Amino acid sequence: MKLKPPAILALLLLGFLLLAGCLLFGASGFGIPTNPDLRNLRLARVLAGFVVGAALSCAGVTMQAILRNPLAEPYVLGVSSGAGLGAAIAVLSGLASTGILILPASAFVFATLTLVLVFVIAERNGHASVYSLILSGVIIGSICSSILMFLVSTSSAEGLRTIIWWMLGSLQVSSYELLTVCAVVIAVGIAGSLMLARELDALTLGRETAHYVGVRTSVTVAVALGLVTLLAATSVSLAGLIGFVGLIVPHAVRSLVGASHRRLLPCAAIVGGVFLAVCDAAARTVLDGRELPIGVITAVLGGPFFLWILRARRRSGWIE
Amino acid sequence: MDRMKPVIEFEHVSVGYRKDASILSDVSFSINKGETVGLIGPNGSGKTTLLRALAGLLRPAGGRILVGGTDVMTIPAAQRSRMLATVPQELELPVAFTVEELAMIGRTAFLGRFAPPSNEDLNHVERALLYTDMIELRHRNVLELSGGEKQRAVMAMTLAQSPSIILLDEVTSHLDMKHRLEIMEIVQRLNREQNVTVLLSSHDLNIAAEFCARLLLLDHGALAADGTPADVLTPLLLKKVYSCDVRVERNPSTDAITIFPARRLSSESGSPGTPIHIVGGGGSARGLLRHVYFRGYSVTIGVLNEGDSDTQAAAALGIRAAVEKPFSPISGASLDRGLELSAAAETVVVSDVHFGPGNVNNLEIAERALERGHRVIIATCSLEERDHTPSREAEDRINLMIQRGALPASSSSDIFHMLDQPAATRQQ
Numbered sequence: 001m002k003l004k005p006p007a008i009l010a011l012l013l014l015g016f017l018l019l020a021g022c023l024l025f026g027a028s029g030f031g032i033p034t035n036p037d038l039r040n041l042r043l044a045r046v047l048a049g050f051v052v053g054a055a056l057s058c059a060g061v062t063m064q065a066i067l068r069n070p071l072a073e074p075y076v077l078g079v080s081s082g083a084g085l086g087a088a089i090a091v092l093s094g095l096a097s098t099g100i101l102i103l104p105a106s107a108f109v110f111a112t113l114t115l116v117l118v119f120v121i122a123e124r125n126g127h128a129s130v131y132s133l134i135l136s137g138v139i140i141g142s143i144c145s146s147i148l149m150f151l152v153s154t155s156s157a158e159g160l161r162t163i164i165w166w167m168l169g170s171l172q173v174s175s176y177e178l179l180t181v182c183a184v185v186i187a188v189g190i191a192g193s194l195m196l197a198r199e200l201d202a203l204t205l206g207r208e209t210a211h212y213v214g215v216r217t218s219v220t221v222a223v224a225l226g227l228v229t230l231l232a233a234t235s236v237s238l239a240g241l242i243g244f245v246g247l248i249v250p251h252a253v254r255s256l257v258g259a260s261h262r263r264l265l266p267c268a269a270i271v272g273g274v275f276l277a278v279c280d281a282a283a284r285t286v287l288d289g290r291e292l293p294i295g296v297i298t299a300v301l302g303g304p305f306f307l308w309i310l311r312a313r314r315r316s317g318w319i320e
Numbered sequence: 321m322d323r324m325k326p327v328i329e330f331e332h333v334s335v336g337y338r339k340d341a342s343i344l345s346d347v348s349f350s351i352n353k354g355e356t357v358g359l360i361g362p363n364g365s366g367k368t369t370l371l372r373a374l375a376g377l378l379r380p381a382g383g384r385i386l387v388g389g390t391d392v393m394t395i396p397a398a399q400r401s402r403m404l405a406t407v408p409q410e411l412e413l414p415v416a417f418t419v420e421e422l423a424m425i426g427r428t429a430f431l432g433r434f435a436p437p438s439n440e441d442l443n444h445v446e447r448a449l450l451y452t453d454m455i456e457l458r459h460r461n462v463l464e465l466s467g468g469e470k471q472r473a474v475m476a477m478t479l480a481q482s483p484s485i486i487l488l489d490e491v492t493s494h495l496d497m498k499h500r501l502e503i504m505e506i507v508q509r510l511n512r513e514q515n516v517t518v519l520l521s522s523h524d525l526n527i528a529a530e531f532c533a534r535l536l537l538l539d540h541g542a543l544a545a546d547g548t549p550a551d552v553l554t555p556l557l558l559k560k561v562y563s564c565d566v567r568v569e570r571n572p573s574t575d576a577i578t579i580f581p582a583r584r585l586s587s588e589s590g591s592p593g594t595p596i597h598i599v600g601g602g603g604s605a606r607g608l609l610r611h612v613y614f615r616g617y618s619v620t621i622g623v624l625n626e627g628d629s630d631t632q633a634a635a636a637l638g639i640r641a642a643v644e645k646p647f648s649p650i651s652g653a654s655l656d657r658g659l660e661l662s663a664a665a666e667t668v669v670v671s672d673v674h675f676g677p678g679n680v681n682n683l684e685i686a687e688r689a690l691e692r693g694h695r696v697i698i699a700t701c702s703l704e705e706r707d708h709t710p711s712r713e714a715e716d717r718i719n720l721m722i723q724r725g726a727l728p729a730s731s732s733s734d735i736f737h738m739l740d741q742p743a744a745t746r747q748q
Contacts (some may be wrong), residue, residue, distance in 0.1 A: 086746050195433045202428045204415055209408055211377055213481060214401025214429030259415035 008257065008267065015274040020044045044173040045284075047183065049277035052171065052235040053245055055186040055251070059231040059241025060246035061265055062193050065200040066224050067130050073247035074232035076134060076226075078114045083145030083236035087166055088151050092159045098180050104237030111233035114140055115225060147295025166194040168293040169242035171280045182238040189231040190269055194226055197261035204259065244298045245272055252306040255300045275302060326350035327384075327485060327517050328374065333383035335366075335373045342381070343369040344541045351519060353484075356511050358528035359521040360552075361538030362562050367521040368409070368668065371487050373521070375406045387485065398429035405459070405483035409490045411474045413462055419473045420458040424447050426480030446481035452506055454519030475506060486510065488520035500524070504531050522694055529553055529577040537561060549577050593618050596739070597665035599682045603629035604699075605671040611736050613637045620665065622658040623650045635691065647680040658685050665689060668736060672699035673716035674706045683717045686726065696726040697738050 002155045024031055033039045059074035067076070074080065090096040090106035118140050122132040159296050163258055193200075202210040207217045211277045235242070249272040250264070257263045279297040286292055328351040335344040344366045345471060346644065351357050360365050370379045374385055376392045387390045388403055395403070401591045405426070417425070423445045424431075430441055435443075452472040457465065462473050466670050478486060484531065488674055492500040508531060518596040524527045529549040537545040537552050539561040545552045551571075558579070567580040598605050598611055598621040605621065612619050622642025624631040634641040635696045642658035644650050650658075662668055666691040673679070690696045698718055706713040722728050 001331065061429070070414070175625075197429050200430050201417075201421070201425050205411060205413065205425065208372075208377065209411060210428075211397070211424055212375060212401065213477070214398040214407040216397045254415065258421070259417050261422050 016110040020275050021305025022277045025281040025285045045171050046277050048171045048173050049280040050273035051183045051186045052239045053276025054269035054273035055231040055244035056234040057249040058190045058193050059228045060250040060269045062228050065204050076138035077118050079111045079232045081141040081144035083107040083111035083233040085148050090162045091162045100175050107237035108233040111229050115229050121221050152256050166240040169240035169295050171239050184236045189227050192227045194265050198263040248306045253310045323630045325490045327353045331384045333380045335380050353356030354515045356518040356532050360528050365538040366541040371489050401429040404485040405478040406487040407478045407483040409622045416461045416463050419454050422478040424479045426477040434611045444482050445480050448476040452476040455692040485517045558605050587673040595665045597662035597668045599674040600630045600671040605630045609633050620661040623654045650681045670698040676708040680709050680714050697729050698726050700728040701712040
């Protein structure tokens with residue numbers, strides 16, 4: 001059922017070619033721009049797409065393992081709504097203009113606060129069940145989204161554009177420094193998840209079984225959720241809210257390479273990264289002279305493709 | 321380690337999921353290296369809790385659990401997993417691991433963060449697959465396996481831990497006979513060839529008796545017995561703990577112990593087919609109806625009012641009843657029908673029904689039976705409060721019957737007990 005190493009290598013090569021190909025597409029026309037500024041901008045954008053896609057996919061894989069739920073994604077515990085709210089508050093209060101790291105820092109702090117709140121609500125007798133976690137995550141997420149809506153509806157025109165940009169998601173990089181910082185943080189987050197690959201395998205069998213095979217479950221789950229928050233919050237602060245990638249890429253990749261996290265995590269990172277970069281290339285060229293929101297492309301382009309993979313190889317993914 | 325050294329010690333262990341409710345209370349025992357011990361007891365007696373506490377999953381509220389001489393709560397997780405492995409009751413696998421990948425999860429505590437599995441890891445996985453006969457299925461998706469194969473795959477994961485103690489929690493309960501035996505034989509081989517200490521919980525007393533040299537019997541969180549199967553599996557002890565009659569048989573040639581549950585015994589105490597008539601009403605006879613129905617008596621009931629819950633219960637069980645119109649006093653005609661139904665009854669039982677002017681005439685059915693020399697059993701509990709006739713007529717008539725030889729019963733279990741004694745023993 002599973003792909004053999006040569007096939008995986010071929011896929012990697014294909015991914016790299018696709019990534020390079022993305023550089024050819026842009027609003028200024030087909031081909032690599034001769035203007036160095038424009039070229040750098042496009043390169044930054046492809047890189048941003050790659051790191052954000054990789055972060056969201058990895059976070060999705062990790063989340064699905066620790067929550068043992070096929071619907072889990074980085075946003076399910078309200079993390080993204082919290083991060084979005086944090087970013088919006090930073091923008092509207094004017095703090096975001098005082099330093100490039102204020103915005104991602106605010107997003108991260110709010111995402112973490114949301115996660116802690118979700119845990120406090122879900123916890124009973126020192127233990128938080130998966131269902132109560134998801135339920136309180138959805139509730140806290142909705143509350144954050146509502147506050148965000150409130151801020152949008154009452155804010156002045158200048159802040160509004162930035163916030164709407166957030167909610168639609170965009171890979172337009174506002175500063176190279178921000179991209180560098182986010183890329184480094186995301187690399188750390190992915191490396192951290194990879195270090196937990198063995199434990200994630202065991203946790204997929206449930207916390208009890210993981211305990212029996214020698215995993216310190218509470219610590220591992222806490223660390224893993226921290227990494228998910230780090231990855232989700234960082235990608236939100238770089239590119240706003242981009243859905244779908246963190247949910248569907250893990251499933252598709254799992255059905256291709258199997259459930260073992262040592263393979264699943266790096267493959268999901270690469271596939272997710274290439275996927276988002278390609279989607280972004282499409283978003284900026286499909287309509288002449290105008291850019292589409294990236295979320296539209298991820299769902300319209302990626303949806304059918306991943307559904308096809310899932311249907312074709314269902315048996316090696318989640319059972320239903 | 322020498323053979324007689326205890327590897328598991330429970331010292332006055334109490335465990336509760338909450339502070340107020342104790343699931344295990346003051347349990348003490350020790351298990352030596354290489355023993356095969358069965359943990360038996362009814363549902364909710366604390367078997368799973370005991371195993372979870374032993375695996376360090378639950379912290380005891382009192383006492384200590386020592387594994388290899390060390391308090392299990394202080395052993396680091398990775399080290400603990402090398403000493404002690406647990407095969408869970410039923411493993412839910414949400415994603416598709418292959419058999420080999422699943423077995424490798426057993427090596428989690430041994431594996432490096434980034435390095436591939438060492439030769440030692442691979443050897444242990446190989447041996448676990450060999451022991452569980454999963455070599456040929458190693459690349460198969462675990463989700464595609466049958467129940468027995470899946471349980472063997474989970475066993476392989478546990479064996480890959482190369483533990484010196486293995487705990488099994490009801491691992492055979494979902495399996496058929498053949499696969500049950502397969503799993504138990506793997507356990508037996510491990511014990512024999514590698515001197516692995518085994519503690520297994522089971523609802524199947526026959527399997528426990530067959531494979532374990534020693535049994536621990538749990539009852540409401542306390543240790544009720546600890547000894548050889550012959551010592552523990554006695555009808556008296558099992559009846560006390562399981563509240564259920566059993567017959568224990570020893571095969572004279574193999575000395576194997578076999579336990580049969582209660583149903584086959586009912587013919588010895590009760591008398592199926594014996595006609596019984598019940599005087600009830602207002603739901604007072606429902607428990608009684610159920611008891612006599614399942615014991616196989618030939619039952620009639622009446623007179624009851626239509627719509628009464630006893631009437632509904634009788635209808636549901638297909639029991640013949642003499643029935644009066646709803647909310648109406650018992651008429652002569654329905655009483656005659658009741659007398660007719662009860663004419664053949666060897667025993668008439670009067671339940672703890674409330675009496676009023678409307679139904680006090682029902683007592684005539686019992687009085688007639690008594691006159692005929694048949695056995696009459698009358699519930700006497702809180703009779704004063706149940707008598708709503710103006711002149712305490714019901715109480716008087718019942719007391720008179722008791723003077724004349726009717727049997728008073730103070731509770732429903734009393735009635736059941738009397739019913740199960742043959743009617744002929746009554747002194748005229």
